[in-house]
Amino acid sequence: MLGTLLRGVGIGKAFSRGIVRRRTRVVLEDVTLEIGEGRTLGLVGPSGSGKTTLARIVAGLETPTAGRVLYRGRDLRDLRGGERKAFRRRVQMIFQDPEGSLNPRKTIRRSLEEVLDLRGVQGGGRQEVREVLEVVGMEAEVLDRLPSQLSGGQNQRIALARALILEPEVLVLDEPTSALDVSVQAQILHLLRDLQRERGIGYLLISHHPEVVGFLAQEVALLRGGRLLRIEGGEEGKAGR
Numbered sequence: 001m002l003g004t005l006l007r008g009v010g011i012g013k014a015f016s017r018g019i020v021r022r023r024t025r026v027v028l029e030d031v032t033l034e035i036g037e038g039r040t041l042g043l044v045g046p047s048g049s050g051k052t053t054l055a056r057i058v059a060g061l062e063t064p065t066a067g068r069v070l071y072r073g074r075d076l077r078d079l080r081g082g083e084r085k086a087f088r089r090r091v092q093m094i095f096q097d098p099e100g101s102l103n104p105r106k107t108i109r110r111s112l113e114e115v116l117d118l119r120g121v122q123g124g125g126r127q128e129v130r131e132v133l134e135v136v137g138m139e140a141e142v143l144d145r146l147p148s149q150l151s152g153g154q155n156q157r158i159a160l161a162r163a164l165i166l167e168p169e170v171l172v173l174d175e176p177t178s179a180l181d182v183s184v185q186a187q188i189l190h191l192l193r194d195l196q197r198e199r200g201i202g203y204l205l206i207s208h209h210p211e212v213v214g215f216l217a218q219e220v221a222l223l224r225g226g227r228l229l230r231i232e233g234g235e236e237g238k239a240g241r
């Protein structure tokens with residue numbers, strides 16, 4: 001049995017609004033879910049139901065106002081030093097707008113090399129950058145370009161390459177193909193599926209498109225008005241597992 005990597009338990013989130021009369025708006029209530037090794041949990045629900053907020057909480061980019069997130073059984077609030085670093089490295093988020101997730105003023109080479117710097121890799125970085133480019137199906141000639149000189153699909157591949165350099169255990173994918181042409185969407189989905197099979201990465205996948213969720217997810221969580229209505233088995237057959 002493959003292990004659980006991330007769990008959200010009883011997650012709630014309320015945003016405050018109004019400066020004079022402090023009011024709060026509850027966006028998530030008592031949401032419990034888990035992301036397992038080599039598995040995809042799809043997250044669907046109407047616009048404004050709290051999907052992105054939940055994804056950001058699970059990825060550690062936002063703190064919940066109730067409940068907790070556990071990474072390998074450890075509460076994120078208790079992670080310090082090396083453990084905190086490990087979480088930051090092993091849980092990565094991929095966004096809908098690939099160009100926006102890359103620094104527009106940095107070449108692709110710089111964007112990838114700076115992640116290697118974060119990992120403390122020196123000298124041998126060049127080879128690794130080339131290897132990861134190959135994994136995401138890109139040629140080395142893109143290295144000297146800026147994100148604005150690449151297509152949406154190419155930028156999403158680079159965003160993935162950047163995450164892969166950190167050797168992630170979990171990828172939180174927020175509408176990763178929605179900004180792309182249909183044919184490019186399919187390529188990215190196949191790439192994501194292959195990466196998961198080869199590396200056992202766990203995915204939390206937000207998408208408005210049932211065919212996208214059906215392709216990758218074994219389980220699908222339905223969020224409505226900030227509450228998890230149900231989690232059900234996905235269409236495993238379609239993914240050919």
Ligand SMILES: Nc1ncnc2c1ncn2[C@@H]1O[C@H](COP(=O)(O)OP(=O)(O)OP(=O)(O)O)[C@@H](O)[C@H]1O
Pocket residue numbers: 015016027045046047048049050051052053054
């Ligand atoms: N930083 C914030 N401050 C206040 N309210 C916020 C904040 N972030 C999100 N919200 C509110 O929380 C609710 C849920 O937003 P969220 O983006 O999580 O929904 P979503 O399901 O991802 O929507 P979509 O499918 O349209 O992307 C919305 O009403 C939104 O306005």
